[in-house]
Amino acid sequence: MRLAIFNSYSPLKLLAVAETRFASTIIMLKRLFQVKQNLRNMVISEEWMSYREDDVGKAQTVRDFVLNDLWWDKVAYILRFTGPIYEMLRVADTDAPILHKVYEMWDSIIENVKKEIYRHEGKEDYEESPFYDVVRNILIERWTKNCTPLHCLAHSLNPK
Structure with missing residues (x-):
């Protein structure tokens, strides 16, 4: 019903x-x-x-x-700070050759996630954010696990 x-x-x-x-x-x-x-x-x-x-x-x-407007605000916040991660996954989930772009995308993901979290928390770049630290560590751990010398080579051979 x-x-x-x-x-x-x-x-x-x-x-x-x-x-x-x-x-x-x-x-x-x-x-x-x-x-x-x-x-x-x-x-x-x-x-x-x-x-x-x-x-x-x-x-x-x-x-x-x-x-509840506060609940919707939380949903919007989750979507904003996970947006860069989601977009990178969408770009990488293709049959097109994008290996050379992955290396650069990781840096921009981390910066964009930081920007959204800090904006939400009302913090300046030099301040500490425990939540961002946790998210960043998860992203770095994932990148370290998946990064291969092939990613570095593809990035260095990219004419851009």
Whole structure:
């Protein structure tokens, strides 16, 4: 019943997390953010009130989240700081020859992630951010694990 109500308010469908694709949680959050207004319209509708009688606890929890601006701000923040990572993964997930670009992309990812986190936290570049330190360490660890001399060679041979 919930899905039927949602479908009557939104032309876009909700996406489920799929284990077979990278960044499926990010993709799901992007879609959730795209249908934000549709979800809000749904939970204040008469149809939602009739569903609510079926399971008051779940319906109220969903309504509280969907109408909570602070929760949506957190979703937007997650999408902003994971955006550079997601975009790099999309670029790398191709059959085109892009090995020479990967080396350079990692540096820009780290800088762009830092920029978003620091902007959100209201910090200057010289200040410390425990959250950024954790994210940066994860990114560096991943790069160290995947970086091969071939990446360096491809980057150094790139005429750009």
